[in-house]
Each structure stands twice: as C-alpha cells, then as structure tokens.
Amino acid sequence: MTADQNAVGKDQKAGDITWRDGDVPYSPHFGDIYFNPKDGLAETRYVFLEGNNLPNAWQHRENFAIGETGFGTGLNFLAAWQCWDSDANRSKRLHFVSVEKYPLTRNDMIRAHQSWPELSQYSKKLADIWPHETMLPGVHRFSLADGAISLTLLIGDAIECWSGYDGKIDCWFLDGFAPSRNPEMWHPDLFAALASASCPTGASLATYTAARIARDGLESAGFEINKRKGFGYKRDMITATLSAFEEADNKPPAFEIADDPWFNLPTPGNSKSVAIIGGGLAGASCADALNARGCFVTLFEKADQLANAASGNPIGMLEPYLTVDDAIMGRFYEAGYRFSHRKIKRLADQGQVEADFCGVIDLATSARKRERLDGLIARLGDKTDLVEALDANQASERFGLALPFGGVFYPSAGWVNPPSVVQAFASGIDIHLSRTITCIRDCDKGKCLTDENG
C-alpha cells in the first residue's frame, strides 16, 4: 500500500484513480481495485480465457469477436492478444470490443502495465496507439497486429453502449467492479443488451463473480449458468452459454434512421463476394476495409489506371475537420481523422505511402474565420496533439515565412500523395481496369454487373 492510496480529496471524480501495492490502480469512487495484485494475469487467464474455452473457441475461424464490460487497464485484452498470437490455429481476425466509462490516461495505463513484464511486447503496442488526450465518449477503433486485430472501444456507460451496439459477439468477458461496489452496471438491462449483441449461432460468457445479481440477471436474459471453482481463494465463478437463437426481424435500429438513403442500411447478406465500382480513394479504401474483413473484393475502374481522377492529385492535405460545437458530427470527424491518420502513418512508416506529417496551419484570414478558430481553441485547446493556437509572430517563426495572420496549427496533420494511398489500399485486390460498368441488376447469384461490352 502506498501513501497516495489515501489521496482521496473532496474533488475526487468517478474516474479518478489512486495506486495500491505499487502499480495496481484503485478506484476510490467504486472502492475497488482494477485487478488482483497477487496475480492479476493468472486470474484473467483462468477466468476469462479458460472460462470461455479460449483458445479452442477461436481456432480455424475467419473472425472471432470478444466483448467486454470495463476495459480498465486493458489487462484482459492484452492477455487475449498474447494467447491469440501464440496460437498457430487462431482465427484470421480478432475483434475485441470493450466499453469503458472512465478511460485511463495513457500514463496511468503505462504505469499499470508495469505489473506484467511478460506482456510488454503487447502493452507497448497498446500504449503506442492509446491517445495522449482524454478519450471522448463514442466509438474509437484501433487496428493492431497489421490489421488482424481490431480493438473497438465504446467510451460510455456499459448498458447504453451495449444496448446500441450493432454487432455479433462470440464470447463475453463480464468484468467491471464487483457487483456490491457497482450495482448500477450489473443491471438486468445490461444482461439483456449482452444477449442481444451476441452471435445468433450462440455465445459464451465468463465472469469472476458468482454473485446472485449476476446469476439471476444472466439467467433471465437467456444464458445458461454454470458455476465453477473461482480463482485462488475465491469459492465460485460463473461461466454461461447462450444457445443459438433466431434474430428478431423487428430489432430496433441502433440509431434513428433518417430519410437520407445513406442512413438506410441494407440488411447484410451472407455473401462474401463484393464488387466495387471506382478505383479512387473511396473505392480503394472500401476494398481495403472489406478485404480486411475476409471479403473477396473485385474492383472495376473505367480508366486504365487507379487514382485517375481527383484521387490522382499529387498532394492531398490530411488535416482534421473540426467543429466549434461538441456535436455528434464534430466527434465523428475527429474520430475519423485520428483513425485515418493512424492508418496512413503506419503505411508511411512502412514505406508504402508518400506522406509528410509536417503540420498544417489554418490561417485566420477574416474576422469570421478568426471567430471560428477561436471557438475551436476554446473547445479543443487542451488537446495539444490536435490543435495549437499560434499568433502571427509564432506562425511566422514556425514556418520561416512572414505571415500576416495567426491561426490554428494542426501539429499531426500534413500532406499525403493520394495515388500512393490508393495503391496501398488496393494491393491484393482483384482489379479490372478499363472496364465501364453500365448496369447493375438482381440475379440468382445476388447482383450481376454488365460492362459496356455486355
């Protein structure tokens, strides 16, 4: 126990932590520790991996999805990643989706990871992608292991996030502070949400507790409960299974559907074969994303080369489009920028894409622009990796040019060569150049495309 354990001041917020036993985070708000200080890693392996029959359950699968409540320090994720990585028969892709209401800062996470030197290879990679700034509520997607692992963090309340989740989870790590310390989370609505976000072919679940609130809640949501010996001195823990079920046709949409056609998502079919028309940035990035999800993609381009139109510009700016208000759109653009930046930076580091993240300045060239940029700084000024206010002198000094205006500097932004991005995204895709598609119609096989030669 360290002295700072007792540093619980009046201004303590729900997400604040102190430290116990050196590097074990403790939540004064919940009155609970994040992991077992004696052997947190062994407990994770026993409870969540063994409890879900991992690694067997993911073997020889294309995709396998793990869902979790309470990402915390990421210990469960790191243990799953290590186990997956060392399994020759692992699934082609691993999706790890976790909710977290109070995300740890990067420094706190790095400190907590000191407890498991044997995971350092993985924790270092997690720290590399973990944002330096506070993570905003919403969805954050990270790509690891050369795209074979996708880590999706739903920042928000577990019940809300899992109720709105539109996906299919194969196995659940039901974590979170102890039911007696955090009864709001262990609520019937959570168990119902987990059941409806489960894979219709069935799902498994494991949790370290055997508390009645968990057993009853899971049972009412349709899970079949098994008790097994708990880890270490703990008497019992729970594993559970959800049998295959038919998906309800009338499942409410995860978000409100507007009249705009792009919000009306078609019901996904079973086909893994996808045709894409157009070999610019949009087509190539869709091809890359679908390919990463195991689809067989055929791309048609009417020109005799990819990136023939606007995507053929030699230079494109990669900079965030930020909004003055904290609206959904602004969060979406910010998350989208960070995702694209991480992806393109990785490709640039591998020498596949030409880019230079030299920073970009948005100059306050008019009173209106000044007002907008001031608004951005007022809202986002503490995210110094994203925005920095520069006056005319500072801007002139930074760029080595006499600039008449100051503005907002985006330090992580820069230029990219779009054709190299298109080539990188399209590598490994079945590409047909000089093919103009003139008609798409329904046929026995799904959709049939016709080109100008019939």
Ligand SMILES: C[S@@+](CC[C@H](N)C(=O)[O-])C[C@H]1O[C@@H](n2cnc3c(N)ncnc32)[C@H](O)[C@@H]1O
């Ligand atoms: C025991 S700790 C995390 C354990 C984690 N798997 C680890 O290894 O660090 C529980 C986590 O659940 C989060 N949490 C608690 N209540 C929550 C809720 N209602 N919604 C989302 N996350 C919650 C806490 O912030 C905390 O990070």
